[in-house]
Amino acid sequence: LFQCCASCNCGLDPKKRDMLMKLEELRRTGGAVELDEREKLLDAKLRKLQEHEMKAGPFPPSMHFFKAKPLIEQSPIFSLLQKMPKGGALHVHDFGIVGVEWLVKNVTYRENCYVCFTNEVFVQFIFSSGQPAPRPLCSRWTLLRSLREKTKNITDLDNSFIRNLTLFTEDPDRAYPSQDVVWKRFEKAFLGAYGLVTYAPVFKDYLYEGLRQFYVDNIMYVEIRALLPATYELDGRLNDKQWSMQACQEVVRRFTAHYPDFVGARVIFTVHRGVNATVAIKAVEEAMTLQRNFPDTMAGFDFVGQEDLGRPLWYFKDALSLPEQRGVDLPYFFHAGETDSQGTEVDQNLMDAILFNTTRIGHGFALARHPVVKDMSRKMDVPVEVCPISNQVLKLVSDLRNHPAAMLMAEGHPLVISSDDPALFGSSGLSHDFYEAFMGFGGMSFNLGTLKELVLNSLRYSSLPSQTKEKAIAALLVKWDKFVLESLL
């Protein structure tokens, strides 16, 4: 009957019309989720909130996040989403997971922290037992403790650091007229945090604090795309990637010991997509070694950096063929389609990600423009990691109702919601992105079932081994029922 309805003109029979509407609903993400009685009650409550929010003045998903944020934070839907157990965050980057307040108020107040200024605007930091060697294009290194002693308004100084380390600005359209400009600014913010986070003792604390902030946002599992850069000690001695992986493993164990309902964290080793073929081969070899040495913590491999300016995946084909040639299973988690170039070499990345057997697709913003790749991704159950706020701030889309994930979710394409670099955008672990996705991609057409499916997807599509995954999903469902019950009180 459904088949008939969809394939022929059914005229004006209201019953058939209802059936077609039901058919559309069933196709949607979460549209086939059956809600129990309690969930239905919460869904009815949610529906009223949605109706109110669609009508009440400026609609946050249509605005730039920097302007929408205060509105979102007043929304009762947002506070519901904060309380909701959100499962896993599958697309976040090292250097982008800890709110920068913590970096400035905690890390820069530690002993032996030096600062220098480039162009009198941007800052870099370093920890050192003595005066650090000067850097090109940077002022003389100043010990932050001395600088603070000489500074009248320390709050202003700290706020200027905070502004440096995030992309926030009152007038983003003016400050960031193009993708290239905002990406440059983005990389500067990364560089600012770099000297703080790669200091070996901070590295561990940073990771721990990152997990804590995600945990507080009701997230029970994280997969971190990590450059695993060399960390340094106070005397300038460098630690290698093995050290960093060891540190990750140790921090995660310590964290899960403190918070037993936290499932854990895994690392996707990443390399900048600007590297040449030789460096890429070395990186893939390193990834295979890490995979062998840290099978529990290491999840796989990916490239990072602005896709339009980097090298396409096909350029790296020799490196990416290595694992299969050597009989090693190295899962890939490629960023692909984070672009609006159409029909160029870069626009080929989505197809190549699938051909290289990627486990998930990072962003996949361009996927809806590639119907063949979209079909393959669906048939092979390769989900897209959708990061709404990141795509908006990095200028792929302004009004989030036009985000292509709205179409993907309308047809129930496998996907998860993530936050990319929440620290740089000023968002929380996942709650702000969930708000944008829920209200922006679906409006009144999404419901509690949508949320439940998204949350379950975040564990289903994780790289967790199957037994752990099953346990995690069971634990999530217990949390979910508790959330539903408490939200009805």
Added chain:
Amino acid sequence: LFQCCASCNCGLDPKKRDMLMKLEELRRTGGAVELDEREKLLDAKLRKLQEHEMKAGPFPPSMHFFKAKPLIEQSPIFSLLQKMPKGGALHVHDFGIVGVEWLVKNVTYRENCYVCFTNEVFVQFIFSSGQPAPRPLCSRWTLLRSLREKTKNITDLDNSFIRNLTLFTEDPDRAYPSQDVVWKRFEKAFLGAYGLVTYAPVFKDYLYEGLRQFYVDNIMYVEIRALLPATYELDGRLNDKQWSMQACQEVVRRFTAHYPDFVGARVIFTVHRGVNATVAIKAVEEAMTLQRNFPDTMAGFDFVGQEDLGRPLWYFKDALSLPEQRGVDLPYFFHAGETDSQGTEVDQNLMDAILFNTTRIGHGFALARHPVVKDMSRKMDVPVEVCPISNQVLKLVSDLRNHPAAMLMAEGHPLVISSDDPALFGSSGLSHDFYEAFMGFGGMSFNLGTLKELVLNSLRYSSLPSQTKEKAIAALLVKWDKFVLESLL
């Protein structure tokens, strides 16, 4: 083989990769068009221009049309598109087809033209043999000839009229912060033109000039959505819809007699979607009468006005069921899905348009978010009339690369490109919209085959009777070959 390729992981075989790319190409609008030797040469030339334009500085489709327009007009691709025979313009409105320069420089200079000012900003015009009766909220009517005699700078005055009658402004983001604001301004501009265009002698000239401007833009056929308002004579006497249809018929005959390669124009009678059920029934009855009396000129029926604020199609179900009940064939051409409300009553219009057996869908901006309706539209070969510049100016999308038609074209959905109200946006008949669609929706992935298919679609999906349609397509193909040849010189 293709089937296999799309459904399984094909690994790294470059041949299979090429095949998948070919498969994507074949799905695209025009991807299966076979180009002859000459067309291939022109396509190669076009490809170079596309490459250059993708790299050369700010990309016009990513900018607001008011800022992009001067850039577009310098583009060699645009001048190619101007010369290209574009077939038919299937979605344009009366009051929006003649560049306002003509209204101001020609019509307002005619005898007996009065002007009044509302809020000292907006203008209204009327022709009258004596002093016209005052209008609420409007200054005293002034004879334009007297006003011009008293005015020092007539150019300034005329330019202020021109600004009134279009939406153009240097800073559209500031002037039009929301859809409601820009729609209000849009309706004010319509009101400004109303008193000029509905003056009976002007009505005919306006239509003739409209056809001429489209003809100059290499368009051979037009379907005009027309409110068919009462026209007035100098003494205030009113003419009815029959008069207007008669006038249309006469003007089209006169025009085609002058320009024998122009195929003609047909009228889609439209009513504002704010009317109540009773008025709608009357309108549909009028439409049936016009259809009987002017079978060659009258094409069908539609509703107009801001979809979000108007009544949904389902509200009009009794009126829309009338023709079938009376055994009359009244084709529908519904505006539907010109909205970004999701899951609301208005968002149901797309499905209802299909259920009411619409011949084409006006805009269908939301279609990609309705996979069931999308499938039906494809299977029933109901095309979407895509109006890129209109959707951008009316704030459905800012960067045209994110227009959902990019996805529809990637999967070869039936569609045509049109211009809605070119006079109000400052665009030409179809060339500017073709530029935005070609470069914005496809970038490097579109080619000459895309253009050929779009151009053929514009006649294939017209309401012309089949014999006339076949002749028109044959004539278009002759024009096309001439265009290809001349563009190679």
